[in-house]
Amino acid sequence: MPTERKYKEEIVRYGRMLHERCFVAAMDGNLSVRLKGDRILVTPTCVSKGAMRPGDLVIVDVEGRQLSGRRNVTSEIGMHLLIYRMRPDVAAIVHAHPPTATGFAAAGMALTEPLVCEVVMGLGCIPLARYGTPGTSELAQTLEPYVADYDAILMSNHGVVTYGDTLEHAYMKMETVEHFAQIALVTHLLGRQQPLEKVDIEKLLTARSKYFGAKIAAAMPLPRAPLKVS
Numbered sequence: 676m677p678t679e680r681k682y683k684e685e686i687v688r689y690g691r692m693l694h695e696r697c698f699v700a701a702m703d704g705n706l707s708v709r710l711k712g713d714r715i716l717v718t719p720t721c722v723s724k725g726a727m728r729p730g731d732l733v734i735v736d737v738e739g740r741q742l743s744g745r746r747n748v749t750s751e752i753g754m755h756l757l758i759y760r761m762r763p764d765v766a767a768i769v770h771a772h773p774p775t776a777t778g779f780a781a782a783g784m785a786l787t788e789p790l791v792c793e794v795v796m797g798l799g800c801i802p803l804a805r806y807g808t809p810g811t812s813e814l815a816q817t818l819e820p821y822v823a824d825y826d827a828i829l830m831s832n833h834g835v836v837t838y839g840d841t842l843e844h845a846y847m848k849m850e851t852v853e854h855f856a857q858i859a860l861v862t863h864l865l866g867r868q869q870p871l872e873k874v875d876i877e878k879l880l881t882a883r884s885k886y887f888g889a890k891i892a893a894a895m896p897l898p899r900a901p902l903k904v905s
């Protein structure tokens with residue numbers, strides 16, 4: 676079991692990666708890890724995720740009360756607490772505003788087409804939650820219908836949240852969502868899509884249970900007719 680210091684270093688490292696890849700701008704985004712004893716290690720508000728130090732991080736309890744840290748906790752802590760409460764298997768959460776996936780979220784479009792086999796296998800589909808004002812309980816409420824069944828959610832007119840059993844897995848899901856959004860965008864530019872057939876999705880489902888076991892939550896997308904943009 677890594678020490679708290681190791682987890683702090685890990686959050687700093689993945690925060691820097693979010694910033695380097697332009698998944699966040701200015702002070703955007705937040706990351707957290709569930710520690711022993713029902714405590715959450717989380718990023719503070721008003722700090723660039725590209726320039727954090729381990730000492731900037733704060734620890735809160737499951738009610739969001741600050742237990743340690745000099746800085747104030749992120750205003751989006753309610754979203755993290757909801758996910759930890761609903762998903763005992765989740766130990767880390769990443770929230771960012773990657774431009775292409777956030778573009779889909781701002782266009783009111785979910786990423787639910789089965790277009791890429793590895794995305795179907797790893798994440799299923801990525802639903803779109805309705806808009807909720809950041810920093811309020813409304814934001815967590817908009818995510819609630821999806822948290823149990825998906826590991827990555829688009830947040831309308833806002834960004835993306837991903838989570839997993841480790842911070843590495845939560846972060847990798849964020850990269851996958853943005854990469855998939857870029858691919859989906861190209862299919863829209865090309866004016867057509869060729870979704871995977873039902874039989875192929877079923878084979879991916881079998882492969883997924885083999886590789887990931889029952890741990891993975893995400894629902895599979897349903898095959899749809901090819902999209903033709905006129």
Ligand SMILES: [Zn+2]
Binds near residue numbers: 703751772833834
């Ligand atoms: Zn945000």
